[in-house]
Amino acid sequence: MANDQNGRAVRFLYGTLPGRLCLKVLAGRGLSRAAGAFLDSPLSKPLIPVFLRRCHIDLSDYDTTGWRCFNDCFTRRLKNPALRPFSEDGADLCAPCDGLLSVHPIRAGLVMPIKQSRYTVSSLLGESPLAEKYAGGTALVFRLCVDHYHRYAYFDSGRKGPNVFIPGQLHTVRPAALESLPVFSRNCREYTALETDHFGTAVQVEVGAMLVGKIRNRQGPGCFEKGEEKGMFLYGGSTVVLLLEKGKARLSPKLLKAAKTGEELPVKMGQVLGRAPGE
Numbered sequence: 001m002a003n004d005q006n007g008r009a010v011r012f013l014y015g016t017l018p019g020r021l022c023l024k025v026l027a028g029r030g031l032s033r034a035a036g037a038f039l040d041s042p043l044s045k046p047l048i049p050v051f052l053r054r055c056h057i058d059l060s061d062y063d064t065t066g067w068r069c070f071n072d073c074f075t076r077r078l079k080n081p082a083l084r085p086f087s088e089d090g091a092d093l094c095a096p097c098d099g100l101l102s103v104h105p106i107r108a109g110l111v112m113p114i115k116q117s118r119y120t121v122s123s124l125l126g127e128s129p130l131a132e133k134y135a136g137g138t139a140l141v142f143r144l145c146v147d148h149y150h151r152y153a154y155f156d157s158g159r160k161g162p163n164v165f166i167p168g169q170l171h172t173v174r175p176a177a178l179e180s181l182p183v184f185s186r187n188c189r190e191y192t193a194l195e196t197d198h199f200g201t202a203v204q205v206e207v208g209a210m211l212v213g214k215i216r217n218r219q220g221p222g223c224f225e226k227g228e229e230k231g232m233f234l235y236g237g238s239t240v241v242l243l244l245e246k247g248k249a250r251l252s253p254k255l256l257k258a259a260k261t262g263e264e265l266p267v268k269m270g271q272v273l274g275r276a277p278g279e
């Protein structure tokens with residue numbers, strides 16, 4: 001019954017003129033900012049026990065002290081960084097975050113299915129010419145669910161450029177919505193070009209869905225270290241995409257098999273996914 005009601009609501013929002021007018025308000029960044037401000041305030045603290053119970057959140061890895069608001073819970077820190085260790089071997093390709101990982105060889109015409117939406121590498125980067133650099137390379141897509149650790153890190157050491165924010169327009173990600181517009185491509189996102197020590201020039205993209213108050217990256221241009229925290233997602237759906245140049249990484253056989261079948265694999269931050277070629 002609940003699913004039928006949700007389906008009718010989505011069809012109303014995307015399939016009728018009054019619904020589209022409502023959607024313009026619901027999907028705007030003003031509402032997202034207001035929701036984010038509420039979730040950052042002490043008024044949101046009563047939501048925490050409900051969230052933990054309904055989403056079956058396991059807190060055994062996390063520091064639960066000093067939570068002032070809901071987002072303190074959602075962006076909870078680990079008790080110990082050793083719970084997400086990064087390999088000390090620089091040639092190891094490590095996951096930048098927790099999530100469900102899918103692998104996509106970047107070929108001509110590639111459209112990545114991400115959260116029931118569709119993205120090309122070019123549209124992901126806001127039609128930046130930088131996308132051409134990744135022809136023949138690999139896209140690693142990490143889909144974060146509400147129970148995942150919502151902080152992310154640098155997968156290698158090196159130097160980075162500025163964080164490029166693409167405002168987009170936030171929309172809920174639902175299958176029925178695809179009948180009228182490409183939902184995911186209108187979400188806000190932020191990408192960073194990373195001149196890495198072992199994997200060439202990579203791009204890391206953080207994507208936020210509806211009611212993500214912020215994609216919070218910690219630093220601008222400069223140096224970074226492998227395993228150093230890059231940023232975090234506040235409440236909402238979220239995805240990290242890592243773009244690798246052709247020939248700059250050899251993925252594990254398990255990931256290569258998953259790429260052929262379209263399977264998503266659960267991974268944790270710091271997990272070794274492959275190696276730099278020739279090392």
